[in-house]
Amino acid sequence: MTIAWNEYEPGNFYDEMISSPGNARKPAQKLLSYLKSLSEGDINSRKQAAELTIREMGVSFTIYTEEGNIDRAWPFDIIPRIIAKKQWDQTAAGLRQRLQALNMFIDDLYHDQKIIKDGIIPEFVLKQSTNYRTECKNISPALGVWAHICGTDLVRHTDGNFYVLEDNLRVPSGVSYMLENRSIMKRVLPEVFEKVTIAPVGDYPARLFDMLAELSPRRVKKPVVVVLTPGIFNSAYFEHAFLAQQMGAELVEGSDLVVPEDNKVYMKTIDGLARVDVIYRRIDDVFLDPEVFRKDSVVGVPGLMRAWRAGNVALANAPGAGVADDKVIYAFVPAVIKYYLDQDPLIPNVETFLCYDEKQRQHVLNNLDTLVVKPANESGGYGMLIGPHSTKKERDQFAELIEANPRNYIAQPTLALSTAPTLVGKNIAEPRHLDLRPFILQGKETYVTTGGLTRVAMKKGSLVVNSSQGGGSKDTWIVDTEVDNK
Amino acid sequence: MMLSKVAERVYWTARYLERIESTARIISIYDKLLFDLPRDVKLSWYNLITINSAQDDFNERYSVRDERNVVKFMLGDTHNSGSVISSLDAIRENIRTTRDVVLEETWELTNELSMYTRENLQQGINRSKRHEYLDNIIKGCQQILGLLYGNMPHDAAWEFLRLGRNLERADMTTRNLDAGSAAIIELAVDDSAVNVHQIIWGNVLRSLNAELSYRRSMRCAVKGNAVVQYLLEDSAFPRAIVHCYNALIDSCSRLPNSRALVTQLTKERNKLKKSPKHEKLDEPLRDYLNTLQIQLGNIHQKISEIWFPKIG
Numbered sequence: 001m002t003i004a005w006n007e008y009e010p011g012n013f014y015d016e017m018i019s020s021p022g023n024a025r026k027p028a029q030k031l032l033s034y035l036k037s038l039s040e041g042d043i044n045s046r047k048q049a050a051e052l053t054i055r056e057m058g059v060s061f062t063i064y065t066e067e068g069n070i071d072r073a074w075p076f077d078i079i080p081r082i083i084a085k086k087q088w089d090q091t092a093a094g095l096r097q098r099l100q101a102l103n104m105f106i107d108d109l110y111h112d113q114k115i116i117k118d119g120i121i122p123e124f125v126l127k128q129s130t131n132y133r134t135e136c137k138n139i140s141p142a143l144g145v146w147a148h149i150c151g152t153d154l155v156r157h158t159d160g161n162f163y164v165l166e167d168n169l170r171v172p173s174g175v176s177y178m179l180e181n182r183s184i185m186k187r188v189l190p191e192v193f194e195k196v197t198i199a200p201v202g203d204y205p206a207r208l209f210d211m212l213a214e215l216s217p218r219r220v221k222k223p224v225v226v227v228l229t230p231g232i233f234n235s236a237y238f239e240h241a242f243l244a245q246q247m248g249a250e251l252v253e254g255s256d257l258v259v260p261e262d263n264k265v266y267m268k269t270i271d272g273l274a275r276v277d278v279i280y281r282r283i284d285d286v287f288l289d290p291e292v293f294r295k296d297s298v299v300g301v302p303g304l305m306r307a308w309r310a311g312n313v314a315l316a317n318a319p320g321a322g323v324a325d326d327k328v329i330y331a332f333v334p335a336v337i338k339y340y341l342d343q344d345p346l347i348p349n350v351e352t353f354l355c356y357d358e359k360q361r362q363h364v365l366n367n368l369d370t371l372v373v374k375p376a377n378e379s380g381g382y383g384m385l386i387g388p389h390s391t392k393k394e395r396d397q398f399a400e401l402i403e404a405n406p407r408n409y410i411a412q413p414t415l416a417l418s419t420a421p422t423l424v425g426k427n428i429a430e431p432r433h434l435d436l437r438p439f440i441l442q443g444k445e446t447y448v449t450t451g452g453l454t455r456v457a458m459k460k461g462s463l464v465v466n467s468s469q470g471g472g473s474k475d476t477w478i479v480d481t482e483v484d485n486k
Numbered sequence: 487m488m489l490s491k492v493a494e495r496v497y498w499t500a501r502y503l504e505r506i507e508s509t510a511r512i513i514s515i516y517d518k519l520l521f522d523l524p525r526d527v528k529l530s531w532y533n534l535i536t537i538n539s540a541q542d543d544f545n546e547r548y549s550v551r552d553e554r555n556v557v558k559f560m561l562g563d564t565h566n567s568g569s570v571i572s573s574l575d576a577i578r579e580n581i582r583t584t585r586d587v588v589l590e591e592t593w594e595l596t597n598e599l600s601m602y603t604r605e606n607l608q609q610g611i612n613r614s615k616r617h618e619y620l621d622n623i624i625k626g627c628q629q630i631l632g633l634l635y636g637n638m639p640h641d642a643a644w645e646f647l648r649l650g651r652n653l654e655r656a657d658m659t660t661r662n663l664d665a666g667s668a669a670i671i672e673l674a675v676d677d678s679a680v681n682v683h684q685i686i687w688g689n690v691l692r693s694l695n696a697e698l699s700y701r702r703s704m705r706c707a708v709k710g711n712a713v714v715q716y717l718l719e720d721s722a723f724p725r726a727i728v729h730c731y732n733a734l735i736d737s738c739s740r741l742p743n744s745r746a747l748v749t750q751l752t753k754e755r756n757k758l759k760k761s762p763k764h765e766k767l768d769e770p771l772r773d774y775l776n777t778l779q780i781q782l783g784n785i786h787q788k789i790s791e792i793w794f795p796k797i798g
Binding site: 237238249250253270 | 487488489490491492493578579582583584585586590593594597598601642741742743793795
């Protein structure tokens with residue numbers, strides 16, 4: 001018995017693959033007919049092949065537990081998630097627009113703050129932003145860009161449209177899994193790649209490297225680019241090593257770098273000290289430089305900020321870029337796009353209630369059982385209240401938190417995240433909710449990955465897609481139906 | 487341009503890889519040696535622990551010095567930092583942190599070998615399938631080595647791999663010779679000693695994969711003196727100590743700031759070529775081998791001082 005596709009029932013959600021029982025959406029039609037041709041044994045052996053491949057490729061992520069750090073194999077579902085190229089192209093344009101506006105916004109915040117003077121964003125929002133760094137004021141990074149690498153979380157609503165859920169401008173992770181997912185798929189379901197025109201994803205590391213090299217303060221032919229990692233115990237270490245390898249850049253830890261009195265960054269090599277031009281840092285702002293930020297940081301580099309301020313090294317992302325990650329600021333992004341680019345946003349935001357506003361706060365407090373409440377400056381899905389899944393006690397607790405610090409909370413309607421068929425048993429596919437994290441690069445040009453990382457909530461009905469909390473992933477296919485039908 | 491830290495990790499990757507292969511090889515040879523020896527000759531598995539200077543660690547964990555415990559300790563004991571499984575963990579950790587300089591496939595092959603070794607450990611501990619198990623581990627190591635040989639650019643990372651490999655090899659060869667010598671001493675009183683000598687030295691050669699090349703090069707039967715001389719002084723055989731020295735000298739001279747070390751190594755190598763002849767292959771030989779081991783330890787110190795990250 002193969003998968004009973006006629007019994008697959010996505011319910012009231014938008015399903016990425018199935019439009020009505022037994023029928024696929026246009027870009028997924030070839031995939032579905034291929035999947036239908038697979039026997040139970042085939043599906044199982046593909047699934048096992050995927051698991052073995054992941055272990056052999058050593059694709060893992062680290063979770064922190066009381067007993068120490070555990071290296072887990074990357075959870076992966078072999079049924080890909082498919083998006084039509086036409087729709088993707090529009091989405092990609094929207095992502096480019098968004099990041100360009102955000103970079104103009106960040107640059108403005110650290111210089112004249114015109115947007116505040118013009119009354120678009122209230123001053124106290126900025127004043128109370130935990131990720132605004134006064135140390136970065138009046139610094140002008142190359143090309144006026146602060147957030148060079150952005151991971152934006154998109155969700156698809158029942159109307160079939162993409163919405164931006166949040167922007168990650170600090171140290172977004174996941175792109176290596178996007179790339180590895182594709183390598184796994186090529187090994188596991190090679191036949192489909194012959195039948196369907198799937199846009200490749202593999203050029204990301206080269207684009208990343210070129211963008212980083214553009215930032216070099218020294219005009220040299222081959223600027224020295226390094227990836228700065230907090231080390232092997234970081235949950236995203238796999239990715240740091242992967243990207244360094246794919247780019248041919250050095251993977252360094254804080255202890256490998258020094259900044260002497262000349263305010264230049266050097267790395268310790270077997271030949272002695274060697275100058276570093278560009279640092280793709282995967283360490284949070286506050287741990288970057290114990291001379292400026294947290295003094296107890298052991299993963300940072302003393303003097304790094306001196307070197308950056310002096311213009312002797314480029315940091316990507318620039319310190320302070322995370323100010324736009326604030327979920328209160330997020331609510332203003334459509335206005336930000338309008339203000340700097342004089343354009344309407346191509347991708348809408350999710351409706352957001354700001355708890356600092358009296359009226360909106362009352363609405364939130366009255367509707368805690370249907371809303372999702374989020375702290376303004378957390379990431380990884382922590383510290384949230386998911387109303388419909390919450391207990392009375394949790395809601396009371398959040399009501400207190402909100403009253404105590406309204407500026408720190410926002411609320412959004414519980415989203416009807418789209419679903420896609422996911423293998424849950426031997427030959428059973430059930431709908432599971434998912435989101436999408438594309439990655440956007442901005443240097444001289446702006447680049448968007450083809451698709452992105454699709455994260456899946458593996459538990460039935462769950463909306464939590466974070467891998468640290470039981471989420472899985474799927475390969476994401478941007479399919480050009482017009483080419484295929486020729 | 488190479489980070490000091492990366493140099494150190496690459497160097498240790500090579501050392502551990504070599505250590506795994508030698509450990510698998512020595513257990514597999516010991517297995518056969520015991521079959522060959524006359525029944526009344528009692529040779530203890532515990533010798534393997536002594537050869538590796540692991541008596542303290544072993545005795546802390548086990549009270550019975552039997553085959554099962556020795557093999558378990560050497561293959562699968564995670565408390566023994568020199569066991570095959572611990573060495574594989576160390577390699578994984580090192581490769582994971584140097585993925586930007588070693589070949590991509592090295593990572594996958596290491597994962598495969600690590601998975602195989604763990605999942606089939608019981609086969610190694612029981613005798614019936616031990617040969618196949620050890621053989622697969624040795625093949626796994628050779629596969630990685632072969633991959634690096636055929637594909638890795640001969641840059642600084644390569645030289646550090648070579649340094650690690652050859653230093654570990656030289657050390658292992660002294661330990662194998664020491665094992666032979668220890669066995670001779672242990673069995674000295676036995677009447678069948680002449681035959682036994684040949685079996686023991688034959689096995690020393692085999693455990694270093696040197697039997698064939700010994701015969702071709704020395705053109706004589708397996709005799710203790712000749713075996714010792716061959717494994718110390720031959721410049722063509724990859725596990726002979728002079729050969730390892732030549733490789734060390736060559737690699738060091740391609741790396742920066744190495745002049746003093748190259749001079750020292752050359753001096754030591756020239757002395758090795760004129761190693762004292764030990765007629766009886768007993769204590770004085772063991773002392774000499776011990777001196778060599780200390781000398782090799784000292785080379786490691788020098789390498790660390792010149793190229794690896796400063797501590798503190």
